[in-house]
Amino acid sequence: MKKTFTTINILAFLLLQSVSLNAQSSIHNIAYNKDGTISMIVFEKGTSKNAITKEGKSTANSLNNLLKLSDNIELRFNKTTSGVQDFITEYYDSYINGTIVEGGEYHINYKGSDIISITGRNYSTSDIVADKELIGESKAFDFAKKSINAKSYAWENSQNLNKFSKPKGKLVYIPIENQEGKVSLFLVYKFDIFATQPLSRDYVYVDANNGLILKKNAIIKHSESFYKKKNNNQSKEIQIINKASKLDKSREIEQANADTRYSGKRFIETELSNGSYILRDNSRGVTIHTLNANNMESSDFVSEFNDNDNNWTAEEYHNDKRDDAALDVHWGTIKTYDYFKNTFNRNSYDDKGAPINSYVHVGNELVNAFWAGDFMGYGDGNADIDALTSLDIVSHELGHGICQETANLEYERESGALNEAFSDIWAAIVEHTYAPEKNAFVMGEDIFLIAPYFSRSMSDPKLTNDPDTYKGTFWKAASVEDGCTIPWGSINDYCGVHSNSGVLNHWFYILVNGKSGTNDIGNSYNITGIGWESAEKIVYRLETAYLTSKSDYKNARDFSIQAAIDLFGEHSTEAIAVQNAFYAVGIGGKYLLFPDTTSPTSPTNLVAKDVTGDAVSLSWDSSTDENGIWGYIILQNGSEVYKTQETSLRLTGLTPETSYDFKVKAYDNYSNVSSESNLAKITTTSQPKACLASSFSPNFFTISNVKIGDIDNSSTKLLGYEDFAYLNTNLELDTEYTIEITPKAANGYEQSPVGYSIFLDKNNTGDFTFDKRIAVISPRGSSSKLTATFKLPEDTILNQPLRLRILQTYNGITSSGCIGYNYGQVEDYSITAKSKKLAVSDLLKEEEIKIYPSPVKETLNVVLKDNKEFNYEVLSITGGVIKSGISKGQIDVNYIQPGTYILKVNQNGKVITQKFIKK
Ligand SMILES: [Ca+2]
Ligand SMILES: [Ca+2]
Ligand SMILES: [Ca+2]
Ligand SMILES: [Ca+2]
Ligand SMILES: [Zn+2]
Incomplete structure (x- = not known):
């Protein structure tokens, strides 16, 4: 089904033809996106970065060659991030004529002075379908705003402390999926539309050509799916403006006791301000500030939580308003910050010390929590679901902030599911680290007061109707081809992001814990877990060094194996476990000690139908292989003409009135090819190939x-x-x-x-x-x-x-x-x-003709008044000509199938039709 990237040296060899000598000798292997473009190049160990870079600067030209990019795609350096050990990652963006192509990012990974790998995705200029700017930014803004249709917006609010000015449109190219594996680039205006009533924040993409809203990408990311939980009402008024605190080191920091709502007694850092203590911590080199949004009841709705003696007790805060929820948020945020600082030396979500502001008591009985681009918001919940502030939810939300600043996985389809899964995975890790008594592999167990008493399970995603196998049971339509046309939060959960996350969640569970079993597509496995510490390093490297915004599950699989190899070595226990855990969730072949050399069974029942002058539909029954099928090759008159992962296709480009032979072969996950299927033969019709539309x-x-x-x-x-x-x-x-x-x-x-x-x-x-x-x-x-x-x-x-x-x-x-x-x-x-119907005057009169017998078995008698020859046609009821000729009175119908027919008689230009029945 999927190709492993460790076995494609032939393709690597082909690629070398176009690459400079230095780089040629140094490529170890290559992985591909589903559309066949390069997703990853891995270099031989010890390859100096000078192979593709010059004096520390990547030369765009050599990158273009390596990645097979067209000449007018320009890769521009964006930023450098440092990982653990001495790993460094450079981020690049694609530009076409100076306009950025969203999703066209590349990451280059180095270790010291060696280059390790490049990952990313290419959208080429040949994909452009619309690049005319016709409507102007201000009209585009009107379309964007109209599409949100909110009562009020952040930039209109007097409270906003000038933080949000009216959004400016940026011209960018975006890829839009048309059908599986096929995208087109559109030139659009991109706006950051932040609505406060009701709350929403999205990038809105407006077609620069005609103003159509092509896409929205959520900046606000929720812990829960709106469409899954019935009793959730987002339409209630919510107003939040992030009043960012500035770091002030002169402030006095205090350690305090906090009786949290869900995690017992914990220590938190607070600050003395105007005679009482507030939930602000400046002790870590960043500001961690937890504020009260007051359910929008006060006019100046954002205020501090205060305590006089810095002993934040249950007696004081475990009240009907659920004020102690704020203590969980503050503590959870501090611990999540600490985890990333201590483990990966990451300083806040952006690794640049951004302040982390959280708002508690957002909305009215809001059953959700969210990341909003640079702050977090938490709802109080209702009778069934308690305040959404447990440690796993807090770390989940901050996890979205880390994703935003690293892989920046687009919040829709498969990339959105990966985004959600990373948040759940970080939640599990933080919970395991600081509250090991909790159930790290389920989400929300502290807050769900009704069955199933949690929101998602990583150990068994099916418990909440989420998939544990890629495209298995409970998989939600993620692509256009699968039926999710437009990603929409309230309608389809951005094409299943909170559900399809179950697959990566389950992969992580297996990687840590191990598992044996059989998945929904019949892969059986028996995996020994590698434990938390190794797994979290691989996950961090996958998210921060390898994945880009449009990455999908196949990319996550290929890249994470490489991330494990970077950290632990090729054929290491960890790299093998990563590969096998993906096999267990239905993605890619398993690690084989001895290579697979056995071919798949040949495809059967090849059928060719729906033939026109230039096209035919082919379908066949799938092949099997002990290690899984990668795809199929179509043979036309003996030559390979097409590859597909499906078991049917419509093949075009044929010549009219020509005979063709078709056969199909199957490939397994390790490049073994089957023998040929049965032969299917066709002859095309006389209709010529039509112009394209x-x-x-x-x-x-x-x-x-x-x-x-x-x-x-x-x-x-x-x-x-x-x-x-x-x-x-x-x-x-x-x-x-x-x-x-x-x-x-x-x-x-x-x-x-x-x-x-x-x-x-x-x-x-x-x-x-x-x-x-x-x-x-x-x-x-x-x-x-x-x-x-x-x-x-x-x-x-x-x-x-x-x-x-x-x-x-x-x-x-x-x-x-x-x-x-x-x-x-x-x-x-x-x-x-x-030919056209004749006028009444041209018709034979009924008394001028007699037809008998009806029903008829062998010979139909036709008696015309003037006893001369006539032309006739026997027509089917739908008008097809069954038989035609010249007769003087008798027509042989012996070989016609029983049924109703029309006899059409033409004598000297006079025509009559009459029905008869053949028995
Ligand atoms: Ca107190
Ligand atoms: Ca948990
Ligand atoms: Ca149609
Ligand atoms: Ca095989
Ligand atoms: Zn989320």
Whole structure:
């Protein structure tokens, strides 16, 4: 299923052809993203960083060569971070013509003067679909603000101490997923929109071309999924403005006793201020400050928690307001800070000593806690769930801050699930370190007063309906192809981030603790854990040195094995355990002591169908292998033409009226190839290859059903172009037809104007010029069925399948059927034109003809008044010609299947049709 990166030296060799001599001799191995681009290069041990850098500075040119980037992608140095030991990581960003490409980051890892590895992701200029700035920043801002639709915003609030000014839009490129493994770059304005009523903070991405909201990326990250917990109401008013405290070393620091709500008696550091003690700690070289948001009851709503004698007792604070929750937050924040400082010498979440401010009593019975970009907020909970301030929740939230400043995993889809998992993993580690009596491998056990008495389990994610196997039971749709179109917090939990995190959570549990069992995809395993200390080092290195914002589970697997190798050596117990624990959660092959040299079984039941002039659909039954299947190779007339990890595909680019042979082979996880499948043969039709047309971002609008003639076709895929040209209907000239189109819009886009242009390739040449447009539907909302009427053009070629193309386009119609554009979908069908119906005067009168018998078995008798020859056709009920010829009165129907037929008689230009039944 997945390829291990330790066994791909052949590919590494191919890559060397284009790399400078220095780097050539020094590449150890390479790993790939699902789309085939390079995700990681690992260098031979002892490779000097001068192999790709010059006097300490990376030369962009050599990086471009190594990573196979196109010339107009410029890698710019962003920052350096230091890890444990003498590891150093440099972060780079991609730019195209001076504009940053979000998600196009690379990390280069060094140890002393040696280069270890490069990881990252490439989006190339060939992916750009829209790079025109047409709307201007201020209009873009209006669209962004409208999309949030809040009552008030941080920059409008007089309390904000000038911290938030009206957000400025930044022009950036962002990749948008179209279908699995395929993305397009869009030029957008990016705004940081911080709403205070109701609370939300997102990066909002507005298409610079037309103002459509392409994407939101949550800056505020919650401990709980909104859609999972029913009784959670985010719409209540919340106002929080971070009043950041400045570090003032002159202040006096006191150690105090705190009777925490969930962790018993603990020591905290406080500060004497105006005669009483407050929850502010300046003793660590950063300010850790815990404040009271007062459920928004006071007008100056943020205040200090105060105590007169610095003995914060349960008698004083274990009250109905749950004030002691603040002591858990303060203590938990201090301990999380200490953990990262003591273990990794990390100074606050940003490693630059940023103050850590927390607000308790946020909202009214808010059943959530959150990280908001530079502070944290905690709700009081309700009757079922206590205040969300337990140690694991506090360290979870601060964990989001660390992720934000390092891997910065995008909070959606698989990267968002990794982001959530890192927070849970840090929560487990901090809890294990400072409160070993708690259950480190479950989240929220201190606060859940109702079953199952916790929110997530890392040892058994299935207890809360979360997956423990990649794409196994309870896996939530994460990709567009899987059905999660647009990531949306309240609708789909940003495509399953709080649920799919279960897979990495369970990986970490197995890595620490060990486990034996069989996962949802049938991998059986028996793993000895490596313990907390080694596991946490690997996790830290994975997050801070290797992962980038768009990384997915495959990347996490490949990179963490390398992180373990960096720390503990190749073939070390730790590196093997990392690989095997990923195998246990369904990602990649297991570590093998002796290489796998056995081929998979060959694929069976290869079927080729839905043939047009240039395309065919292939499907087959999957192969098996003791160590798992990586993918399949398609052979066309004996040559390899395509690779896929699926068991079906639509193959295009064929030549009309040509015979083809297809076969399929399987690869295992270790590059062993199976023998060939059965042969599937086809001959393509006469329809020529058509000009290209596609929407690049069908996430927003698609065509979900088309009815025309006998065709009634529903489709659900989010592809920019769907080829249904293998579906044909007969239409007659000079007859009015109705085409009915049912559109589908993503949530929130139902009212957006979408138009339709319908083209017919009436002379079968494969293009769709303006004169071939036969109908349009002007732009309108996408919530109901739409119709257009048309007649076939007089000069339409008769009696052969002709391509009919429907283009669904956002905010307009199109004069050409051969275009690529942003939003909507293109679908092709076929029609066969038939000669027009004759006028009544041209028809034979009924008394002029007699047909018998009906039902008929062998010979149909036709008696015409004038007893001469006539042309006839026997038609199926759908209009297909079964038989035709010239007769004087008798037609042999002996070999026709039983059923109802139409006899069409033409005598001297006069035509009549009559039904008959064949028994
Ligand atoms: Ca006291
Ligand atoms: Ca816990
Ligand atoms: Ca094998
Ligand atoms: Ca469709
Ligand atoms: Zn979270």
